[in-house]
Amino acid sequence: MSQPYAIELKGITKAFGSVVANKNISLNVKQGEILALLGENGSGKTTLMNMLSGIYKPDSGEIFVEGKPVSINSPEDSKRLGIGMVHQHFKLVDVFSAADNIWIGREKAGLRLKKNRFALVEEMIQRFGFDLDPAKKVYNMSVSEKQTLEIIKVLSYGAKTIILDEPTAVLTVQEIDKLFGVLRRMKAEGHSIIIITHKLNEVMDISDRVAILRKGEYITTVDTRETNEQELTEWMVGRKVDLNIDRPVMEKTRPLLELRDVTIRNDEGALAIDGVNFYIRGGEILGVAGIAGCGQKELCEAIAGLRPIEKGQMIHKGDNIVGLPPKAIHEKGISMSFIPEDRLGMGLAPSLSITDNMLLKNYADTKGPFVNRKQGRADAENVIQELDVVTPSTETPVRRLSGGNVQKVLLGREIKAGPNVIVTAYPVRGLDINSSYAIYNILNRQKQAGVGILFVGEDLDVMMALCDKIMVLCHGRLMGVVHAHKTTKEELGLMMTGALDLTDKYEDKPAGIAKDTRFGEKEGEEEA
Amino acid sequence: MHIHIVKRDKLPLWKKCCFYLAAVLAALVLGGVVLLSIGVNPLEYYTRMFTMGTMGNPIAYRVFENYLKDFVPLVLTSVALSLAFKMRFWNIGGEGQFIMGAISAAFVALKLGPSLPNAVTLLLMCLAAMVVAGLYGLLVAALKVRFGTNETLLTLMLNYVALYVLIFLGETKADWNFFLREDSVRPVFASFSDWVKFPAFSLGGRFTLNICVILTVVVGLLVYLYLKKTKQGYEIAVVGDSAGTARYAGMKVNRIVLRTVFLSACLIGLAAAFKVGTAGILSTAITNDVGWTGIIVAWLAQLNTVAIFLVAALICVLHNGSVAAAATFSRVDSSFANMLQGAILFLVLAADFFIRFRVVITKKGGRDNG
Numbered sequence: 001m002s003q004p005y006a007i008e009l010k011g012i013t014k015a016f017g018s019v020v021a022n023k024n025i026s027l028n029v030k031q032g033e034i035l036a037l038l039g040e041n042g043s044g045k046t047t048l049m050n051m052l053s054g055i056y057k058p059d060s061g062e063i064f065v066e067g068k069p070v071s072i073n074s075p076e077d078s079k080r081l082g083i084g085m086v087h088q089h090f091k092l093v094d095v096f097s098a099a100d101n102i103w104i105g106r107e108k109a110g111l112r113l114k115k116n117r118f119a120l121v122e123e124m125i126q127r128f129g130f131d132l133d134p135a136k137k138v139y140n141m142s143v144s145e146k147q148t149l150e151i152i153k154v155l156s157y158g159a160k161t162i163i164l165d166e167p168t169a170v171l172t173v174q175e176i177d178k179l180f181g182v183l184r185r186m187k188a189e190g191h192s193i194i195i196i197t198h199k200l201n202e203v204m205d206i207s208d209r210v211a212i213l214r215k216g217e218y219i220t221t222v223d224t225r226e227t228n229e230q231e232l233t234e235w236m237v238g239r240k241v242d243l244n245i246d247r248p249v250m251e252k253t254r255p256l257l258e259l260r261d262v263t264i265r266n267d268e269g270a271l272a273i274d275g276v277n278f279y280i281r282g283g284e285i286l287g288v289a290g291i292a293g294c295g296q297k298e299l300c301e302a303i304a305g306l307r308p309i310e311k312g313q314m315i316h317k318g319d320n321i322v323g324l325p326p327k328a329i330h331e332k333g334i335s336m337s338f339i340p341e342d343r344l345g346m347g348l349a350p351s352l353s354i355t356d357n358m359l360l361k362n363y364a365d366t367k368g369p370f371v372n373r374k375q376g377r378a379d380a381e382n383v384i385q386e387l388d389v390v391t392p393s394t395e396t397p398v399r400r401l402s403g404g405n406v407q408k409v410l411l412g413r414e415i416k417a418g419p420n421v422i423v424t425a426y427p428v429r430g431l432d433i434n435s436s437y438a439i440y441n442i443l444n445r446q447k448q449a450g451v452g453i454l455f456v457g458e459d460l461d462v463m464m465a466l467c468d469k470i471m472v473l474c475h476g477r478l479m480g481v482v483h484a485h486k487t488t489k490e491e492l493g494l495m496m497t498g499a500l501d502l503t504d505k506y507e508d509k510p511a512g513i514a515k516d517t518r519f520g521e522k523e524g525e526e527e528a
Numbered sequence: 529m530h531i532h533i534v535k536r537d538k539l540p541l542w543k544k545c546c547f548y549l550a551a552v553l554a555a556l557v558l559g560g561v562v563l564l565s566i567g568v569n570p571l572e573y574y575t576r577m578f579t580m581g582t583m584g585n586p587i588a589y590r591v592f593e594n595y596l597k598d599f600v601p602l603v604l605t606s607v608a609l610s611l612a613f614k615m616r617f618w619n620i621g622g623e624g625q626f627i628m629g630a631i632s633a634a635f636v637a638l639k640l641g642p643s644l645p646n647a648v649t650l651l652l653m654c655l656a657a658m659v660v661a662g663l664y665g666l667l668v669a670a671l672k673v674r675f676g677t678n679e680t681l682l683t684l685m686l687n688y689v690a691l692y693v694l695i696f697l698g699e700t701k702a703d704w705n706f707f708l709r710e711d712s713v714r715p716v717f718a719s720f721s722d723w724v725k726f727p728a729f730s731l732g733g734r735f736t737l738n739i740c741v742i743l744t745v746v747v748g749l750l751v752y753l754y755l756k757k758t759k760q761g762y763e764i765a766v767v768g769d770s771a772g773t774a775r776y777a778g779m780k781v782n783r784i785v786l787r788t789v790f791l792s793a794c795l796i797g798l799a800a801a802f803k804v805g806t807a808g809i810l811s812t813a814i815t816n817d818v819g820w821t822g823i824i825v826a827w828l829a830q831l832n833t834v835a836i837f838l839v840a841a842l843i844c845v846l847h848n849g850s851v852a853a854a855a856t857f858s859r860v861d862s863s864f865a866n867m868l869q870g871a872i873l874f875l876v877l878a879a880d881f882f883i884r885f886r887v888v889i890t891k892k893g894g895r896d897n898g
Binding site: 015016304306325326327330336338347348349350351352356359360361363364369370371 | 757758766769773
């Protein structure tokens with residue numbers, strides 16, 4: 001063997017209870033290559049990588065690093081073997097500087113915090129060819145800077161193989177390009193890289209080879225040059241899949257919900273949404289694009305009545321609904337579902353059963369002091385049947401369901417109430433292809449039924465395919481509303497970073513109104 | 529050889545019970561070893577303890593009556609605490625709320641007792657104890673809701689405030705202090721058992737069942753229904769599980785927190801009224817530590833109302849039985865019960881671990897480094 005594999009796995013099996021997360025998996029990474037690890041949710045990608053980083057131990061099977069058999073019992077072992085992992089959720093101390101975050105994980109760091117650590121780290125950053133201030137505190141960093149710091153940290157510990165778990169999920173298009181540049185340079189320097197993702201275009205762009213897992217089993221490894229997105233999806237899902245997202249064209253109706261000059265503050269009292277104007281018509285999906293934390297959450301909460309609107313009007317079917325309590329807004333037919341990062345925080349009570357979660361918004365509507373669980377159970381059965389929720393029973397706690405099913409339960413409940421405006425943030429967050437398409441279909445069916453949908457999303461490709469129009473926010477300011485079928489990812493990316501502002505282009509109209517609409521002041525007066 | 533910890537699938541209820549039973553047995557075996565080491569026959573000791581000395585005792589009915597006197601405040605306090613715990617409000621102020629309830633009940637009994645009929649006095653005692661204890665709890669909830677203070681610290685510290693108020697009343701000989709006996713030079717709590725007492729019913733034999741026991745079972749049943757079936761109980765479950773979700777669903781979370789904590793403290797006040805009304809006198813040890821033991825009971829029962837009754841019954845057997853056994857086995861102090869209680873708590877927690885996980889030992893793992 002002239003050039004042993006950087007890492008080779010042979011017959012790795014790992015089970016959690018009766019669930020087999022990895023079944024007899026064998027794969028390898030060559031030195032100086034980028035291997036993409038592709039698979040749906042629950043296919044065992046992260047479990048497999050956690051065994052390399054020493055968080056789990058395989059039940060059986062062998063691991064070889066540079067041709068030598070090893071046993072990885074702890075993250076320290078993994079570090080010593082030159083394996084570094086950048087987790088999806090960063091492992092950084094917020095109040096520490098970049099240098100200190102690197103320093104705490106060092107072996108032989110000593111008991112004293114040396115004064116010259118900033119210089120030492122600075123030198124290291126230069127050597128790897130990055131650009132980062134070692135004295136900058138983590139809480140002042142952007143997401144992409146934090147990720148850079150994670151990569152520097154891993155490199156500084158002497159990692160030869162670097163594992164990245166969904167590194168692009170939180171980045172803008174421009175930041176992704178930058179990251180891929182870094183990865184290519186690292187590869188040229190002889191590092192091996194494993195990148196976990198389920199974005200096929202990125203796989204095609206960055207990787208040399210692709211290894212595919214499905215339901216805990218290893219399917220195959222292919223050269224990226226000899227495959228295409230359609231083929232990869234079929235391997236990943238196990239059957240033919242239509243990758244096109246439908247965008248049914250609907251007759252436009254009058255605006256259902258309109259926001260005018262709305263200003264909202266966040267928890268810290270800073271401006272989260274700054275004088276934003278937009279409206280949603282019935283039968284259309286309006287996408288909201290923006291970098292994480294640009295005010296989407298505050299906007300959703302304000303529409304649902306959970307956050308006060310400081311200034312401006314929110315008009316629903318001709319009534320100003322600013323200041324109404326959440327319950328009254330819900331009764332008007334405005335439904336909001338927000339899927340936070342942990343996926344269970346808002347909208348569902350994770351320890352309660354599906355039945356109880358169905359009752360969340362209408363439990364108080366019945367007479368008397370008792371909860372009508374019969375109704376809840378019937379609703380739960382309906383949602384389970386209509387949306388193909390996989391669950392043992394209606395009484396199963398929601399947290400025991402898989403991600404896709406949790407989100408179906410949430411959307412199912414919102415749709416059941418027959419809303420006329422649906423505000424949904426990240427409904428496919430963390431979902432695999434199958435579940436995502438199921439959710440898109442649910443939304444499209446609602447759109448066809450004349451519901452106006454505000455879709456806060458992360459994946460620009462999806463938004464460009466699913467939405468009718470996309471509005472872009474940057475630091476709480478509206479950068480413009482564009483037609484989804486006419487725009488490009490680059491244009492959206494520039495708007496998201498604030499480099500392109502389309503609101504000034506049409507000075508004769510209020511900001512944020514798409515150029516084809518004649519929804520001017522006159523009609524507005526009439527509505528209000 | 530490698531040891532893995534593997535997550536288990538859901539166990540059927542009877543198997544879970546077996547695990548818990550095994551934990552209790554293991555605790556008893558552990559206690560047995562201690563007993564053996566000090567030269568006491570564990571079998572004899574346990575027999576005496578679990579029968580609470582009723583065997584061959586001509587006044588065994590008295591033992592049961594006393595047992596129930598201990599059982600009622602403990603189970604009621606524990607049920608009350610479970611209400612707050614369900615909402616993830618860590619009310620460890622059971623002691624303080626109990627004391628405040630007890631002082632109020634005694635106040636009513638001493639001031640109004642002599643002039644009012646027994647039934648009216650008792651009713652007023654219960655009401656006063658519930659309102660005062662409830663407000664004592666509500667204070668903490670209000671501070672938490674308004675200023676985000678930590679309820680664990682505040683309820684804990686207020687326990688001592690209440691305790692020292694009680695000690696102050698018990699030790700200050702003064703004209704205004706009607707809590708003390710007037711005919712005594714030393715400060716001694718005044719008794720009101722002559723004119724105020726919860727009635728007891730004879731059940732055929734000499735054994736009499738105090739009305740407090742019946743009321744406690746009724747309250748337990750009501751709390752069970754409240755948590756399981758009512759809208760307010762549903763709100764408690766949602767707030768406890770995820771306050772963000774509750775707010776999002778349009779629930780008035782602050783109001784629910786205030787209401788539930790008030791109710792929880794109220795019921796602790798009721799337990800205090802029952803205690804004072806049967807004892808007929810205050811004492812600085814009036815709580816019998818139910819505010820602390822109640823927490824253990826609630827968690828051992830995993831906040832299940834039915835299980836709270838079972839666990840409280842068992843814990844009371846331990847305490848009363850060890851006192852009874854201490855009479856025969858002079859070498860074993862009655863605080864042996866506390867040791868057993870601790871052992872049971874730890875072993876039940878351990879059993880909990882084995883219910884959720886399975887330990888697997890594999891002969892040959894991966895090879896070592898190098």
